[in-house]
Amino acid sequence: MLIDNITVRSPNVTYTDTHIESNYTYTSSDLECEDLGDGRSAWTISPVESDFQITTDRRVPRLGIMLVGLGGNNGSTLVGGVVANREGITWKTKEGMRAPNYFGSLTQSSTCRVGSFNGQEVFTPFKTLLPMVDPNDIVFDGWDISGMNLADAMERAKVFDWDLQRQLAPHMKNIKPRPGIHDPNFIAANQSARADNCFKGSKKEQMARIRADIREFKEKHALGKVIVLWTANTERYSEVLVGLNDNEKSLRSSVDSNEQEISPSTLYALACVDEGVPFINGSPQNTFVPGLIDAAVRLNTLIGGDDFKSGQTKMKSVLVDFLVGAGIKPTSIVSYNHLGNNDGMNLSSPDCFRSKEISKSNVVDDVVNSNHLLFRQGEHPDHVVVIKYVPYVGDSKRAMDEYTSEIFMGGTNTIVMHNTCEDSLLAAPLILDMCLIAELSTRIKIKGPRDTQLRALHPVSSLLSYLTKAPLVPAGTPVVNALNKQRAMLENIFRACIGLAPENNMLLEHK
Numbered sequence: 411m412l413i414d415n416i417t418v419r420s421p422n423v424t425y426t427d428t429h430i431e432s433n434y435t436y437t438s439s440d441l442e443c444e445d446l447g448d449g450r451s452a453w454t455i456s457p458v459e460s461d462f463q464i465t466t467d468r469r470v471p472r473l474g475i476m477l478v479g480l481g482g483n484n485g486s487t488l489v490g491g492v493v494a495n496r497e498g499i500t501w502k503t504k505e506g507m508r509a510p511n512y513f514g515s516l517t518q519s520s521t522c523r524v525g526s527f528n529g530q531e532v533f534t535p536f537k538t539l540l541p542m543v544d545p546n547d548i549v550f551d552g553w554d555i556s557g558m559n560l561a562d563a564m565e566r567a568k569v570f571d572w573d574l575q576r577q578l579a580p581h582m583k584n585i586k587p588r589p590g591i592h593d594p595n596f597i598a599a600n601q602s603a604r605a606d607n608c609f610k611g612s613k614k615e616q617m618a619r620i621r622a623d624i625r626e627f628k629e630k631h632a633l634g635k636v637i638v639l640w641t642a643n644t645e646r647y648s649e650v651l652v653g654l655n656d657n658e659k660s661l662r663s664s665v666d667s668n669e670q671e672i673s674p675s676t677l678y679a680l681a682c683v684d685e686g687v688p689f690i691n692g693s694p695q696n697t698f699v700p701g702l703i704d705a706a707v708r709l710n711t712l713i714g715g716d717d718f719k720s721g722q723t724k725m726k727s728v729l730v731d732f733l734v735g736a737g738i739k740p741t742s743i744v745s746y747n748h749l750g751n752n753d754g755m756n757l758s759s760p761d762c763f764r765s766k767e768i769s770k771s772n773v774v775d776d777v778v779n780s781n782h783l784l785f786r787q788g789e790h791p792d793h794v795v796v797i798k799y800v801p802y803v804g805d806s807k808r809a810m811d812e813y814t815s816e817i818f819m820g821g822t823n824t825i826v827m828h829n830t831c832e833d834s835l836l837a838a839p840l841i842l843d844m845c846l847i848a849e850l851s852t853r854i855k856i857k858g859p860r861d862t863q864l865r866a867l868h869p870v871s872s873l874l875s876y877l878t879k880a881p882l883v884p885a886g887t888p889v890v891n892a893l894n895k896q897r898a899m900l901e902n903i904f905r906a907c908i909g910l911a912p913e914n915n916m917l918l919e920h921k
Contacts, residue, residue, distance in 0.1 A: 411530045412521065414538050423909035425468075430540070432464045432909040460859050466540055466907045467853035471634025473543045474627055475845050478678055479642030480552030480587040481563040483751050483805055484692075488838040489550050490564050493581045494574065496546040501574040508571070514839035516876065517542060517846050522901055523913055539904040542846055551627045553620075553678075554587035554642070557607030561585075567751070569805050569834045588623055591616050591674040596645040596695075600755055612668045613677055620681035635852065637845040638682045638689045640675050641718075641837075644753070645695040648673045658708065661701025676702055683711040688848045690874065691715030691882075692841065698882055706869045712848055714874040715882045718840045721831030722747055722809035723773050723879045724893060729825070730774045731892040733815055738823065739784040740791045742814040743774065748798040749807035751833060755799055772880055773891045807831040840877045847873055847900070854907060876900050 417425070422433040437459055444452040477485045493499070494510040501508050512518035521533035558566065561583035564575055592608040594601070609619055628636050648655070649671050655661045664672050665680070675697040682689035683706045691697045694717040698706075706713045719727070722745055733740050774793065778785050809829040817823045851873055855864040867873070868884045875881035876896035883889055890896055902912040 411527060411532045413524070413532060413534050416524065416534050416538060418908045418910060420909045428468055430466045430468060430908060432466075432907055434462045434464055434906045434909060436460045436462055436906070462859075462906070463857040463864065464907050465855045465864060466850075468541045469853075470541050470543055471849070472547065472549070472632065473845075473849055474549040474551065474631055474633040474636045476624065476627060476636060476638045477550070477552035477841070478590065478638065478640045478675070479554055480550070480585075481554035481556045481558050481560060482641060483567040483569060483753070483834040484641040484837045484841060485552065485554070485587075486560050486564040486567050486582070487569045487834040488841050489560055489585065490570060490574075490578045490582060491838055492545055492548060492550070492842075493578055497581065499574065499577050501571055501577060503571050503573070508574075512545065512839060512842070514836060515545075516839075516843045516897075516900075518545065518839070518842070522905075524910070536901070536904075539901075540850060540907055542850055545842055545846070548845075549631045549633065550585070552587055553590035553623070555590045555592040555601070555606075555608050556604040557586065557589075559583050559586045567805065567834065569832070590642070591620075591677060593674050595670060596648075596673050596675075597643040598755065601643055601752075604752075613665045613672055614668070616674075617665065617677050617681045617684075620678055621685050624682070624685050624687055635849055636687050637848055638678065638687055639692055639841055639845060640678060640690065640697065640715075641692045641841060642675075644693045645673050645675055645697075647696050648676065648699060650696070650699055655699040655701045658701045658704035661699065661705070673697065679713065680705060683709055683713070686711055688712035688714070688852065688871075690844050690848060692718045692837075692844070694880060703870065710866055710869050712852060712867075712869050712871050713882065714844065714848060714871040715878055715880070717879040718837045719773075719877055719879045719893075720836035720840055721807065721833070722811065722829055725809075725827065725829060726811065727773050727777075727891050727893040727896075729813060729827075730777050731894065733813070734777050734781050734784060737781075737784070739816040740774070740778075740813055741816055742792045742812070744792075744794045744796075744812045745809070746796045746798075746811075747807055747809040747831075748800040748803065749805070749833060750799065750801040750803040751805045751807075753833065755801075776889055776891050805833045805835075807833045844874055844877050847877075873900055873903065 424431040437457060440456045440458050442454045446452055479485050499510060517537045520536045522536055522539060523531060524534050525532050561579040564570060564582060587607060589607045589609040592605040624636055650656060653660050654664050654669060654671060675691065675695060676699060679689045679697050679702055698713060730740055778790055809831055811827045813825040815823045848871060851867050851871055854867055856867060857864045870882055870884045872881060872883040872887060875890060881889055905912060
């Protein structure tokens, strides 16, 4: 059963015209270790309850999203998809008529269990847990080193069916990206042919230009909030050096002195941090160098990333978690994929591919470390990632994986998977979710046992982990890659905001 109009009745939850206020008891565990000698230990686990006060602003702002890489496959696909949904555009295919939807979006097309009624499980749309921006109300803008308008960019991308493109073109032909930063030192040389829409200047001047663009966009459309998201080319990794970008002071000094090793994505991110605008990195490069993180924490501006988790890596984060949870030992993971879009062309550069290889490879680390019955300290499965550029397949990426595992009594099990990933059609809903969740995060305040007053959530947003290959988390926070745990975390925090207990699937009332 699906319901879409919910109110929580509880002495611990108050609804006002402007806020939802929740007094929430959080249960966790404390561990103590006693040394018994001879390398033996005894552990004591004590349940601990902590009281939190959580308030959520119910006033949903008029939201603008600025994409770095607006004219790329992801950008044109997201904007076109939102326009199609907003305008109710239907289109013909060889299979028949199609209607627009937001399938693939956690916030728009998934549900959460809220209980049972007359023997039936009851679910509510994820987006009804807390007040969220309606995607159809979003205003889009952004930057791109290619000046092609979005109608032509959509045709170049070859993602949508032609009849849909034909109907979208009048809505998109007047959307033209703002000039972007092009630094050939950070992306593949083959991208220079597209770079006809760039602005020059020192790195400090480029930052000032980005900030001015954000302010102009916000004022022009009377926006309450703006989110900026990087969906442009994967950059090579930046060097992290003492005196260059290892803290906020060195990073700002490097910008002022026009140091070559400060990447365009870091410039966009720092401009957003200074402007008080959330910035999300959808690519795998190390945009968030230590100095950038320091600045975001000091100025309390939300940052999140890294790298969209849409196809092969999402499956990996599910399958490896299943295998290890079942007591099966993955010993070899070989992942091959080929694609023919501009992302694939850029990744044909070894330096840019290395950024992607790192984000794809780390996804199993926390799962492996969760079970030292299977894996000795320091032991890890062999894990190889290969990406090849094959122009013919376009945006329809092919991913092939082989998982070899040790099973009972020295046996071996091999799972082989073929996954055809429509790259941008999978990524576009993730972009939408990241921006909507980031915006909502800025309306949540929390007060825990060590706080003297309500405060914003930590500016390094781990709430976006479910959507990223290499989750950025606050210092000292465990990195969780297992997909089901990431989703449970996000849903349960939203449930806490309205005073509901975590969904634990115990169903004790039926036992």
